[in-house]
Amino acid sequence: MANPFRYRMWDGHEVETTSADDRVEKVKGFNFDQCNSALAVPNLQKSVERAVHARLRVLGNPYLRQTGEES
Numbered sequence: 373m374a375n376p377f378r379y380r381m382w383d384g385h386e387v388e389t390t391s392a393d394d395r396v397e398k399v400k401g402f403n404f405d406q407c408n409s410a411l412a413v414p415n416l417q418k419s420v421e422r423a424v425h426a427r428l429r430v431l432g433n434p435y436l437r438q439t440g441e442e443s
Contacts, residue, residue, distance in 0.1 A: 373409040392417040399423040404431055
């Protein structure tokens with residue numbers, strides 16, 4: 373799965389959103405696949421993980437694939 377926080381800039385360089393605040397904002401527009409990819413990102417910040425779980429609930433999927441927990 374591709375890291376949903378990684379993207380290409382206009383000059384071809386790949387960059388990654390790393391701050392928790394920026395990642396939480398980005399999660400607000402994620403689909404199911406992007407949420408599942410985000411949960412697989414190593415060392416994901418807890419606030420971002422909570423935002424992904426909340427996004428999955430909004431999308432109608434309370435099953436949290438990475439942890440197997442429901443919140």
